[in-house]
Amino acid sequence: MKEDFLNILERLTQHQVDFVLVGGLAGIVHGCSYVTQDIDICCEFSVSNLLRIQKAISDLHPVHRMTPKKMPLELTEESSRNLKNLYLDTDIGTLDCLGFIDGVGDFTAVCKSAITYQVEDILLRILSLDGLIKAKQAMNRPRDQEMIIQLETIKKQIETKKNDSNP
Amino acid sequence: MVIENNLHNCTTEREQVDALQAARDYGVDVEMLLDNLKRTPAERLRRHQLALDRVKKLQGAKKV
Numbered sequence: 001m002k003e004d005f006l007n008i009l010e011r012l013t014q015h016q017v018d019f020v021l022v023g024g025l026a027g028i029v030h031g032c033s034y035v036t037q038d039i040d041i042c043c044e045f046s047v048s049n050l051l052r053i054q055k056a057i058s059d060l061h062p063v064h065r066m067t068p069k070k071m072p073l074e075l076t077e078e079s080s081r082n083l084k085n086l087y088l089d090t091d092i093g094t095l096d097c098l099g100f101i102d103g104v105g106d107f108t109a110v111c112k113s114a115i116t117y118q119v120e121d122i123l124l125r126i127l128s129l130d131g132l133i134k135a136k137q138a139m140n141r142p143r144d145q146e147m148i149i150q151l152e153t154i155k156k157q158i159e160t161k162k163n164d165s166n167p
Numbered sequence: 168m169v170i171e172n173n174l175h176n177c178t179t180e181r182e183q184v185d186a187l188q189a190a191r192d193y194g195v196d197v198e199m200l201l202d203n204l205k206r207t208p209a210e211r212l213r214r215h216q217l218a219l220d221r222v223k224k225l226q227g228a229k230k231v
Contacts, residue, residue: 003219006212028215031203033196035218117208124208149193153200156186 004092005039006120008057012041013122015056019043020114022101022127022135024147029117029126032150038094042110042127045099050080053097060090103138104131129155 005025012019021029023040043049054062054075062073066087073088086097100106104113104127113131117124127135133151136144190197203211 003216003223005216005219025212025215028211029208031200031206031211033199033203035215035222037219037222119209119212146193146195149190149195150200153186153190153195153197154204157201157204 002092003037008039008060008090008093008095009119009124010122011056012053013124015052017043017052017056018046018049018107019097020107020110020125020127022098022110022132023096026126026132027147027151029119029124030129030132030151031154032147034146034150038096040096040098042098042101042107044107045080045083047077047080050075050083050086050097051077053086057088057090057095060092062088062090062095065089065094101127101131101135103134103136129158 009021019041020043021039022042023038024032024034024036025039027034028036043053054073057073063070064073064087070089073086084099086095088095088097101110104110110127110131111125113128114125115128117126129151133148133155136148136151187197190200203214206214
């Protein structure tokens with residue numbers, strides 16, 4: 001089965017997972033032109049939300065991608081209690097679930113810096129341009145540098161268009 | 168007020184040109200970015216999916 005990011009996002013939305021799209025794919029939605037190979041979401045790490053994530057992707061054979069033996073995702077109420085991040089592989093793509101975004105903060109802070117986009121039939125909350133820039137500046141890995149440049153260029157372009165339409 | 172607005176716009180336009188040039192100097196394909204901004208978020212995601220499919224195909228290529 002090939003990667004299908006929109007399918008994963010639709011599943012999360014249909015199962016009422018409380019999440020905000022962050023990372024490279026959020027940059028794509030804003031207009032960036034690179035290719036990313038995973039989905040990063042910031043989500044509430046409550047037991048109920050984590051169990052909803054599990055249910056949303058249960059038929060996609062999710063595994064913990066950071067464990068040597070790729071242990072299957074088998075969350076219980078008990079095991080969900082102390083999780084802070086989840087790094088998953090599924091049949092149709094990699095899904096990283098994060099409880100905290102460097103440069104922005106926890107899920108509550110990320111929600112405050114999120115905007116809602118309609119993508120086909122679903123409403124997606126996506127980390128804002130400013131939020132993404134802060135997050136990437138905080139990470140500051142070599143691969144973040146081009147993303148920062150692209151995001152800042154997009155931001156300037158949008159600001160100029162706004163100024164042009166409101167002289 | 169009009170003068171202030173004009174001055175503001177001049178600065179913004181100059182900043183815009185500088186930002187685009189800085190991005191080009193860094194190696195970013197600015198025209199591709201500007202084309203993306205004309206698309207809807209859904210179109211951007213669909214085009215990214217197509218690009219990712221091609222990347223995966225190329226990653227699976229075998230030497231013959």
